[in-house]
Amino acid sequence: MIGLLRSEWIKLRSIRSTMWTMAGLVVVMISFAYLNSAIASRQAERLQAGEVTQMALGAAPFASLIVASLGVLAISSEYRTGMIRTTLLAVPRRGRMLAAKATTFAAFTLVVNLLSCLAAFLVGQAVLGSRGASLEEPGVLRMVAGCALYLTGAGLFGLALGTLVRHTAGGVVAVIVTLFVLPQLVGMLPNGAGARLMPYVTSVAGMRIMSSAPGVLTPWAGFGVFCLWIAAAALAALVLLRGRDA
Amino acid sequence: MITAANLTKRYGRTFAVNGLSFTVKSSRVTGFLGPNGAGKSTTMRMILGLDRPTAGGAHIDGRPYREYEQPLRKAGALLDAKSVHGGRSARNHLLYLAYSNGLPASRVGEVLEEVGLASVADRRLGGFSLGMFQRLGIAGALLGDPEVLLFDEPVNGLDPEGILWVRTLLRRLAAEGRTVLVSSHLMSEMAQTADHLIVIGKGRLLADAGVSDFIGRGSQGYVRVRCADTALLASHLPEGNTTAHGDHVRITGIGARAVGEAAAAAGIALHELVEVQPTLEAAYMELTQASAEFTTGRS
Secondary structure, eight states: OOOHHHHHHHHHHSHHHHHHHHHHHHHHHHHHHHHHHHHHHHHOOOOHHHHHHHHHHTHHHHHHHHHHHHHHHHHHHHHHHHHHHHHHHHOOHHHHHHHHHHHHHHHHHHHHHHHHHHHHHHHHHHHHHGGGGTTTTHHHHHHHHHHHHHHHHHHHHHHHHHHHHOSSHHHHHHIIIIIHHHHHHHHTTTTTHHHHHHGGSSHHHHHGGGGGGGSSSSSHHHHHHHHHHHHHHHHHHHHHHSSSOO | EEEEEEEEETTTEEHHHHHEEEEEOEEEEEEEETTTTTSHHHHHHHHHSOOOEEEEEEEEETGGGGGGGSGGGTTEEEEOTOOOOSSSSSSHHHHHHHTTTTTTTTHHHHHHHHTTTTTGGGSGGGGGOOOHHHHHHHHHHHOOSSEEEEESSSSTTTOHHHHHHHHHHHHHHHHTEEEEEESOOOOOHHHOOOSEEEEETTTEEEEEEHHHHHHHHHHHOEEEESOOHHHHHHOOOOOOSEEEEETTEEEEEOOHHHHHHHHHHHHHOOOEEEEEEOOHHHHHHHHHHGGGGSOOOOO
C-alpha cells in the first residue's frame, strides 16, 4: 500500500495544475479574509469571536468549489488522456487504486487547506487588530480546523463524483449541483419540508463545522452527515469503477 | 503463457470477440493479426483485465491478470501509447508505475536507457512524437522485467529505424524465453518478426498456426497471364484451372513455363506471363477478406 500511495503522490505532484489550483486556493482564502475583515473593522459594534472567525473564513464556499474541482480532476484527467488504462494495468485491484488516490489526495489537500484556513484567520485578525479573535477562544480553533476539514471533504466528494462521471466538465457540474444547487432546491420544497430537510443537505450540513451560529445539528453532527454524503458517493463510485470496462 | 478460453465480448447485439480460444506459448513471437475492427485490442484488454468478458476468460500463467498483486512483474503491455498525461515527464510517468508495483526507482532509468529516451527523460510528454510515445509505452511494458509481454500495434508511428529496433527487441525478448504477443494489421511486418500467428476476423479465430504452415495452408501460387483471347488460351492448356481477374487470368496447377509453351504452340501472343509466389500477405488477405469489417467497393 505504501508503494501505491507513493505512486499516487507522484501523479498528484507531477501535474502543474495541482500546484496552481492549490496556490489559487490560498489566494482566494486570504483575499476574502482581508476584504471581509476590512469591511467589518469599519463597523462600530463589538463583534463576537465566532463572527469574526466566520468572516475570515468567508471564502469557504468558493474554496470548496476549487478543492472539489481538483478532486474531480484527479481522476477525470486520467480518463481524458486514457491514462486510466495504464493505471489499471499497474493496479488491477481498482478499489485499492481508488483508496490510495483518495488517501493521498486527502492528506495533501488537508495540509494545504489547514495552512490556508489558518493564514486566512490570522490575516483577518491582523486587520481587526484588538477587535479580532484568538485561537484560544471557544469554538475558534474548531471553526478554523473545521473549515480545512470541510474543504478536504469537498475535495473527496469531487473525487467520488469525478469517478462516477469520468469527465472533467461533467464532474464539476455534478459538484456545483450537489453542493450549491441542491440546497436551493431543497429550500423550495413546500409544506415545511424544505426547512426540515435543509440541515441535512450536503454543504449545509458540512459547513456547520465552521459556523458559530446555533443550528438543528451540532457542528460535528453536521460534519458527520456531510461525511455520509461523501461515503455514499464514494461507494457508488467504487461499485461502478469495479464493474465498468476501462 | 497466455490462454484464452471461449473469450467473448458482446456490445449490444454485436460480438466484438466471439468464442475465441488460443494459447500463446513462451520463447517465440506470436503475431496477433486481423483487419481493423477484428477484435484484437478488445481481446488484449480482456486478457489484461481492463474489459470484462461477456463469457469465457483469459489467464496469464494460470491466473487471471486481475489477481496478480504486482502484475507488472508478471506481464507488461503496450496498449495505446498516447494514453499518458502530457504535463508529466517520462521519468515521472514511469516512476508512478514503478512505485505502484514495488519496483525500485532505478528500473526507470534502466528502461529509459533501453528504449533510447534517457536524454528526454525530464521533458514534458506533451511535446513527444508518436514514435517517442511508442518507445515510452514499450519502456512501461518492460519496467517489471515481465515473463509475458503484450504489444498492441507497437510499430505504429515509428520510422524505419524504430521499426527495426522493435523487431529486434521482440526477437530478443522471445529468445530470452518470454511470451510475446504482438498485434498488427500489417502482415508484411509480422512476416519478418513472428514465429507463430493467430489470425482473427470479426471476433472469430481464423487461424492459429506457425508462419510456414500458414503460408502453405493458405493461398497457392499462380501464373498471371494477359492475352487477347483468354478463353482460347484456356482451351489449349494441358491442365490447370483458369480464373478471370479483371484484365488478366490466373492459372493454377501449372507453371509459367508450361503456360508459355502451350501458348507458343497454339500461336497465341502473350502480353504478360508472371509466376506469382505464395506470400504471407496473400495468404492473409485471402483468409481475412471475407471477415474484413470495412472493405472498399473493389478488391
